[in-house]
Amino acid sequence: MLVPVSESSAIAASPDELAPSAQRVGATELRTVQPASSEFRRWLDIVADAYPIMKLSTAEQRDARWEEERKLAPRQPEQRVVGAFRDGVLVGGMRLYDLRMCVRGAQVFSGGVGSVAVGLAHKRHGIARDLVRGFLLEYRERGAAMAVLYAFRPNFYGKLGFGHGAKLNQYAVPLTTLPDDGLRERVRALGPPDAEAFLETYNRVQARTNGLLRRERWRAELRLEQPQFRSFGFFDGATLAGYLSVEFRLGKSDTMNRNDLFVHELIYETPAALRALLAFARSQSDQFAKLIVNTQDPDFHFSLDDPRDGSDRSLFPPVYHTTNTQGLGPMYRAVDGAALLQALGGCRFGDLDAVVRIALADPFFAPLAGTRAVRFEQGQPAAVDASTPADVDLAIDVADFSALVMGSVRLRSLVAYGRAVLSKPDWLRRLDAAFDAEPPQCLTRF
Numbered sequence: 001m002l003v004p005v006s007e008s009s010a011i012a013a014s015p016d017e018l019a020p021s022a023q024r025v026g027a028t029e030l031r032t033v034q035p036a037s038s039e040f041r042r043w044l045d046i047v048a049d050a051y052p053i054m055k056l057s058t059a060e061q062r063d064a065r066w067e068e069e070r071k072l073a074p075r076q077p078e079q080r081v082v083g084a085f086r087d088g089v090l091v092g093g094m095r096l097y098d099l100r101m102c103v104r105g106a107q108v109f110s111g112g113v114g115s116v117a118v119g120l121a122h123k124r125h126g127i128a129r130d131l132v133r134g135f136l137l138e139y140r141e142r143g144a145a146m147a148v149l150y151a152f153r154p155n156f157y158g159k160l161g162f163g164h165g166a167k168l169n170q171y172a173v174p175l176t177t178l179p180d181d182g183l184r185e186r187v188r189a190l191g192p193p194d195a196e197a198f199l200e201t202y203n204r205v206q207a208r209t210n211g212l213l214r215r216e217r218w219r220a221e222l223r224l225e226q227p228q229f230r231s232f233g234f235f236d237g238a239t240l241a242g243y244l245s246v247e248f249r250l251g252k253s254d255t256m257n258r259n260d261l262f263v264h265e266l267i268y269e270t271p272a273a274l275r276a277l278l279a280f281a282r283s284q285s286d287q288f289a290k291l292i293v294n295t296q297d298p299d300f301h302f303s304l305d306d307p308r309d310g311s312d313r314s315l316f317p318p319v320y321h322t323t324n325t326q327g328l329g330p331m332y333r334a335v336d337g338a339a340l341l342q343a344l345g346g347c348r349f350g351d352l353d354a355v356v357r358i359a360l361a362d363p364f365f366a367p368l369a370g371t372r373a374v375r376f377e378q379g380q381p382a383a384v385d386a387s388t389p390a391d392v393d394l395a396i397d398v399a400d401f402s403a404l405v406m407g408s409v410r411l412r413s414l415v416a417y418g419r420a421v422l423s424k425p426d427w428l429r430r431l432d433a434a435f436d437a438e439p440p441q442c443l444t445r446f
């Protein structure tokens with residue numbers, strides 16, 4: 001997803017992970033484009049043409065955006081723009097992000113990429129492929145284990161080896177049906193002075209929530225400063241134990257009180273925090289009609305007394321009530337097998353005791369393709385020589401493997417669909433249980 005740069009969030013690289021300055025991939029030279037340079041302004045033209053949703057159609061709008069970018073750049077050392085040059089001419093580019101992602105409880109250095117764009121006059125010459133390959137090469141070189149992006153076209157990135165993340169569930173819950181037994185008197189509006197607590201609460205949840213990206217202070221500050229967002233926190237004593245960040249979405253022009261509360265983040269550490277925040281939202285029902293909850297929690301409907309969306313539509317006979325719509329967004333990709341195994345070395349894959357040989361198909365990125373063996377001891381993985389006798393062999397494509405590692409798909413489903421093949425079908429139950437994980441969440445825009 002492409003959003004104003006001020007809303008993106010990431011963290012800076014440590015010194016040993018500093019970015020290389022330039023590289024050649026195929027016929028394309030890739031190098032960092034500095035925000036103050038005229039090349040950056042040309043890059044903005046390419047991006048604005050590729051993403052009309054940015055609404056930067058005039059030169060004045062693009063100049064204003066350039067100025068905003070230049071101002072923000074010092075606050076955002078974790079991200080930079082890489083230009084693609086052919087014969088010295090800027091023909092495309094992308095924005096790269098240094099990220100820390102919670103994968104199965106481990107904090108994993110990962111690369112993020114966004115704003116992939118190729119000039120209108122230069123499409124279908126392999127430039128996007130070179131950009132994405134260059135992104136993978138760079139982050140592999142710097143020790144990253146995973147890559148993550150928001151796919152404007154999932155099929156485009158699927159071909160490049162990215163696997164789906166979890167689906168987002170969007171519930172439109174009439175406020176009057178929300179539970180009202182929470183302690184809403186412990187909820188208060190949050191403002192800029194609460195930035196530290198706001199950040200700490202998010203990062204405590206991040207540390208134990210699969211997929212969430214670590215966040216830095218400036219991101220929390222921005223959320224509390226930006227007038228389009230309203231945030232409300234639940235306090236357990238002095239501790240901010242949960243918060244709700246919403247935006248007001250207006251109803252139809254001829255209505256008064258049909259506006260919605262559109263949830264950007266619903267973070268809670270305890271059931272009491274969740275109940276209080278929902279009760280607080282309910283107390284706004286004189287002014288707002290629905291709470292639009294966006295969540296990757298597949299069980300969220302159990303938290304509601306009535307998860308129907310108010311349309312009273314039955315989807316399938318005899319009766320299936322419409323509850324929510326769904327969408328796919330983030331996609332994930334393994335970048336380096338050894339780095340991934342090292343990063344996940346302290347994780348438990350159930351209580352699996354076995355040597356699993358994994359044959360990874362990766363037509364797009366040769367460094368990852370091939371066969372590796374992993375020994376699991378009481379669930380903990382470690383690399384062993386590929387020639388080690390294996391209990392079972394798993395053949396899988398890198399996109400599905402990445403989704404499996406992230407927990408967005410069950411192994412048993414991939415096997416059922418013929419997308420993963422086990423040499424011994426009687427191992428399926430054990431391996432499926434071992435790879436099972438909470439579906440990954442992502443609340444960071446980039």
Ligand SMILES: CC(C)(COP(=O)(O)OP(=O)(O)OC[C@H]1O[C@@H](n2cnc3c(N)ncnc32)[C@H](O)[C@@H]1OP(=O)(O)O)[C@@H](O)C(=O)NCCC(=O)NCCS
Pocket residue numbers: 050051116117118119122123124125126127128129130151152153154156157159
């Ligand atoms: C999408 C985009 C980045 C592709 O750039 P590109 O340099 O033309 O892409 P490449 O030449 O490297 O092509 C890579 C593959 O992408 C796919 N692809 C690219 N453009 C496509 C199109 N218009 N229709 C269908 N597939 C397309 C093809 O599979 C292609 O491989 P092929 O040529 O071997 O069939 C470019 O068209 C663009 O900037 N689009 C607007 C912005 C956008 O959608 N960006 C996000 C991409 S998810």
